[in-house]
Amino acid sequence: MSFLELNNVDVGFGPASSRTEVLSNINLSVKEKEFVAIIGFSGAGKSTLMSLLAGLEKPSSGSVTMKGKPMSGPGPDRGLMFQNYSLLPWLSVFDNIKLAVDRVFPQLSKKEKSDKIHHYIEMVKLGHAPDKKPHELSGGMRQRASLARTLSLDPEILLLDEPLSALDALTRSEIQDQILNIWETDKRTVVMITNDVDEAVLMADRIIPLTMGPKATLAEEFIVNMERPRDRHTLNDHPEFMRLKSEITRFMMDLNQESKNLKTDEVIPMPKIKPKDFSLPSATPRFKQRGSQLGTPKPKSAA
Structure with missing residues (x-):
């Protein structure tokens, strides 16, 4: 099974x-x-x-x-670690992890919870930053805090x-190594x-x-x-690494090319629709209207 x-x-x-x-x-x-x-x-x-x-x-x-x-x-x-670190910005590293531990392990004593939280903070090498808030951490440190929170649930x-x-690239390599070390430790x-x-x-x-x-x-x-x-x-x-890398890359690029070939350049014609004319009808200037009612004023006679 x-x-x-x-x-x-x-x-x-x-x-x-x-x-x-x-x-x-x-x-x-x-x-x-x-x-x-x-x-x-x-x-x-x-x-x-x-x-x-x-x-x-x-x-x-x-x-x-x-x-x-x-x-x-x-x-x-099942512990899910997202693309985004998803830490609450108003809580410290310790308190973000504590929020998860309180929810999943309510039966633990205060000391047991604290020990558990510090264990995973140390595991991801954030022992110097348990009281820092997310905005005080680098992107890599935030992801390590997120990893510590996920691991603190003891997911299967x-x-x-x-x-x-x-x-x-450097931070990514560092966290890859940490994840591998954690996996090697408790499988x-x-x-x-x-x-x-x-x-x-x-x-x-x-x-x-x-x-x-x-x-x-x-x-x-x-x-x-x-x-x-x-x-x-x-x-x-390593010959096996190079072989796998080459084969998988070629396979993925072939998938991409196959997808492009399935796409068509069909042009969908737009319907022939004439827009409505919302312009106002031309109005007769006001002074002409008054002139037509009152008559044309006579020129003043010379003194």
């Missing part, structure tokens, strides 16, 4: 007369403690797929199950919805959405492309047969 499974899932929006089919015939099986990356272009439906896994979206047809049971909605067993599945896409199940081939090959056990939308579906997977831990500094010399 799969730990997390989507079976023949379709997702569409809108009324039947103008319905948009976003995802079609999605089949995904994730093992416990596996790291799976879904890779695709912007607008293909990656975030919709992640919302299905988080229980934020229900399928139009098909089923989403976790440990063999239907998924009825969101829950703390960690869902990463392109959380590093807005970061600079949670991870499903990551990304549009970065290098990131997917570096981090995942399996990489599954999402085809172009509408009616996007999951294509044939790529297995990452590379030893762990992986050293980013030597990846460009």
Whole structure:
């Protein structure tokens, strides 16, 4: 039995007369403690797929199950990390995490909650900034605070919805390494959405492309047969890394070209509609009207 499974899932929006089919015939099986990356272009439906896994979206047809049971909605067993850090600006790093811990673990004592919060703050290397508010942090530090909040829920599945896409290359690399170190330590199940081939090959056990939308579906997977831990500094010399990177990039570019070929340059003619004339009728100057009523004034006689 799969730990997390989507079976023949379709997702569409809108009324039947103008319905948009976003995802079609999605089949995904994730093992416990596996790291799976879904890779695709912007607008293909990656975030919709992640919302299905988080229980934020229900399928139009098909089923989403976790440990063999239907998924009825969101829950703390699935920790979702968004593209945006989503921290409350008026709360400190500590209090943003505390808000989540209070909600999920109300039975813990005040000290136990504090210890738990500080544990994850230290894990993401923010031990120097627990009292800082989001506006006092860099973009990378905000994302680390968001990661600490997600991890503090002790989720069985960690869902990463392109959380590093807005970061600079150096900060992105640093947080990638932190996520990998955390995963190596306690081996949670991870499903990551990304549009970065290098990131997917570096981090995942399996990489599954999402085809172009509408009616996007999951294509044939790529297995990452590379030893762990992986050293980013030597990846460009690793033959398996280069092979996977080349094959996945070629596959994605072929998808993009196929999508372009399906598009037509049909010009839809505009209806021949003449605009209404809203101009006012020309009015006779007032002095002429008065002249016509009172007569033309006689010229003054010379003195």
